[in-house]
Amino acid sequence: xxxxxxxxxxxxxxxxxxxxxxxxxxxxxxxxxxxxxxxxxxxxxxxxxxxxxxxxxxxxxxxxxxxxxxxxxxxxxxxxxxxxxxxxxxxxxxxxxxxxxxxxxxxxxxxxxxxxxxxxxxxxxxxxxxxxxxxxxxxxxxxxxxxxxxxxxxxxxxxxxxxxxxxxxxxxxxxxxxxxxxxxxxxxxxxxxxxxxxxxxxxxxxxxxxxxxxxxxxxxxxxxxxxxxxxxxxxxxxxxxxxxxxxxxxxxxxxxxxxxxxxxxxxxxxxxxxxxxxxxxxxxxxxxxxxxxxxxxxxxxxxxxxxxxxxxxxxxxxxxxxxxxxxxxxxxxxxxxxxxxxxxxxxxxxxxxxxxxxxxxxxxxxxxxxxxxxxxxxxxxxxxxxxxxxxxxxxxxxxxxxxxxxxxx
Numbered sequence: 001x002x003x004x005x006x007x008x009x010x011x012x013x014x015x016x017x018x019x020x021x022x023x024x025x026x027x028x029x030x031x032x033x034x035x036x037x038x039x040x041x042x043x044x045x046x047x048x049x050x051x052x053x054x055x056x057x058x059x060x061x062x063x064x065x066x067x068x069x070x071x072x073x074x075x076x077x078x079x080x081x082x083x084x085x086x087x088x089x090x091x092x093x094x095x096x097x098x099x100x101x102x103x104x105x106x107x108x109x110x111x112x113x114x115x116x117x118x119x120x121x122x123x124x125x126x127x128x129x130x131x132x133x134x135x136x137x138x139x140x141x142x143x144x145x146x147x148x149x150x151x152x153x154x155x156x157x158x159x160x161x162x163x164x165x166x167x168x169x170x171x172x173x174x175x176x177x178x179x180x181x182x183x184x185x186x187x188x189x190x191x192x193x194x195x196x197x198x199x200x201x202x203x204x205x206x207x208x209x210x211x212x213x214x215x216x217x218x219x220x221x222x223x224x225x226x227x228x229x230x231x232x233x234x235x236x237x238x239x240x241x242x243x244x245x246x247x248x249x250x251x252x253x254x255x256x257x258x259x260x261x262x263x264x265x266x267x268x269x270x271x272x273x274x275x276x277x278x279x280x281x282x283x284x285x286x287x288x289x290x291x292x293x294x295x296x297x298x299x300x301x302x303x304x305x306x307x308x309x310x311x312x313x314x315x316x317x318x319x320x321x322x323x324x325x326x327x328x329x330x331x332x333x334x335x336x337x338x339x340x341x342x343x344x345x346x347x348x349x350x351x352x353x354x355x356x357x358x359x360x361x362x363x364x365x366x367x368x369x370x371x372x373x374x375x376x377x378x379x380x381x382x383x384x385x386x387x388x389x390x391x392x393x394x395x396x397x398x399x400x401x402x403x404x405x406x407x408x409x
Contacts, residue, residue, distance in 0.1 A: 001029035003058070004084055004099040004107065011095050014116055024051075024058040025099065027084050031060070047078050061087040064127075085109045092134045093141065094122045122151035129157055132166040136178035136204075139194040143185035150194060158198035167203040175204050176286045183247040188238055189231035196227075207278055208251065210258030215266040222348045224266075226257045229347070236346035242338050245292045249299035249339040252279035256300070276301035295332055298324060299339045306340040309357035309364075314404035317364050318396065321403075326365045333365055360407055367406035371398045 003026050009019040026034065031047050039049035039058060047060040062078035063086050084099060084107060091097040094112040101107065110124045121138055128134050135158050142150060161167060182191035192208065195201035202209040212227030223229050233250040242250075256274025260267075279300040283293035305312070305320050312320065326333055341355040373395045380390055 001033065002027045002084070002101075004101055006088070006099045007091075007096050010098045010100050010106075011112070011116065013100075014098070014113065022056055024056060025061050025084065025087055026058050027061045027082070027087075028080050029060060030080055034058070034060070062090070063087070064090050089124055090127060091124055092128055092131075092137060094124055095141075097124050119145075119148045120151050121145070121148050121154065123154045123157055126157070128154070129161050129164075129166070132161060132170050133174050133178065135161060135167060135195070135198065135200050136170070136175065136182075139191040139200075140178050140182035140185065142194045143182045143188050143191040146187035146190050150197075155198055158200065162199040162203060167200045170204060172285060172287045176288060179204075179286070180244055180248075183234070183251065184238075184244055186238055188234040188247060192227075192231055192234070205282070207255045207258060207282055211254065214257055214260065216257070216268070217266045220347075226254055230254060232346040233342045236351075237338070237342040240338070240342070242342065243335050245295040245332070246299075246335040246339040246342070248283075248288065248292050249279075249296040249335070250342055252282060252296040253300045253303055253339065253343060255279060255282070272301055272304055291332070295335050295339070298332075299336055299343075302336070303340045303343055306337065306357055306361060307344060309360040314400045314407065317361075317403050317407065318368065318399050320361075321365055321368045324365075327369055330365070330369065333362065337361060363406045364403045367402040368399050371395065371402050 003024055005022055006025045007023045009022045012019045026049075031041065031049075034047070034049045035041060038052035040052070041047065041049050042057075043049070043059070046062050049058045050056070051058060060078040061082040061084060063082055064077070088097040088099060088107070088109055091110075094110040094115045096112070097108075097110040098112040099107040106113070111122075115122050121141055123134075123138075138150065138154070138158070142148060179191075182188060185191065192201065195204065196209060196212065208227070208230065211230055212225065214226040215224050216226055216229065218224060221229055223232060230251065233253075234247060237247050237250055252275065254271065254275055255278040256271035256276075257268045259274055259278075260269075260271060276297050279296045280293065282288075283296060288296070302320065302323065309317070324333065324336060337358040341358050344355055344357075345351045345353075373391070376394045376398055377391045380394060
């Protein structure tokens with residue numbers, strides 16, 4: 001058998017980037033031979049094996065044939081007769097279809113090295129059109145390698161896939177898998193841009209696609225366009241190391257503006273409640289993890305209130321902190337505040353002033369949590385005023401006083 005390192009680690013090595021997980025292709029072997037050599041079979045749809053020492057994945061060279069719509073409609077063929085070149089030509093992009101042999105030689109039948117040099121993402125063959133997940137993967141790679149363009153013929157191919165309904169066959173788990181990875185890349189806006197350019201955004205995230213072309217008041221949003229604002233938010237968050245939860249929240253925080261009647265533009269009265277509802281619905285559709293989805297809903301619902309932190313009365317601040325559930329789930333406040341900061345500071349001309357609101361809310365939350373409800377209950381019991389409603393009132397008053405002191409009100 002002959003073994004080759006393939007895919008992303010070879011690509012990254014040629015680009016001078018740290019290589020991630022290594023993938024291997026085995027040519028001239030059978031499943032029985034792999035097992036006899038000590039490899040552990042793990043592949044369900046096609047033969048993949050774990051190395052007995054490194055536990056890295058080794059896949060038999062294979063070809064594939066489309067048999068039904070969607071990304072699951074494939075039959076794979078893997079045996080000792082499949083060549084390395086045949087395996088490479090079934091891959092998605094030329095930059096991912098390069099192999100390195102054990103002696104260091106590069107095998108590049110699809111021109112991947114030339115496309116790396118030219119900074120181009122290009123499909124290997126028309127077989128790209130058989131798997132709609134490849135649209136999402138390409139968009140994710142565009143977010144990672146933001147200085148790469150997408151070849152015009154590849155854009156045309158993706159547009160044809162969308163028109164043919166291939167993107168409609170994408171299932172929620174795969175959409176979220178690729179979307180979440182793309183959100184965590186260096187420039188997430190490129191993913192949105194590529195998906196929108198080929199028409200796939202209107203299929204997988206129609207609520208986000210609807211934001212483009214929707215205006216906002218220029219005094220608060222010099223960029224005007226709501227979709228452009230969303231992309232600026234994502235890139236600001238990426239530049240500041242935001243978590244996936246914060247980036248998802250930014251993707252969802254203004255969804256309600258896409259439903260504002262045209263006659264009300266550029267104002268978007270009560271868009272927060274609509275955005276929170278839509279954020280919850282989209283998260284349910286894509287099966288977003290609950291903890292991530294909750295932060296998205298809260299940011300959509302409360303970002304305007306957080307922006308107004310300097311104006312809030314102590315009792316209003318306490319109600320905000322209760323809605324954010326800072327007592328039971330204090331760990332998520334940082335993500336909520338960073339998402340709100342990105343919403344504010346990503347706007348042209350707004351970054352230099354900073355975001356003191358985050359410090360105000362954090363200080364208020366610390367004071368809120370510092371109130372000892374048990375001590376309040378014991379004090380009331382000693383004075384003969386024990387009882388649920390009385391305790392709740394006193395705890396509330398104590399929290400308001402603590403927040404007032406912490407925020408110097």
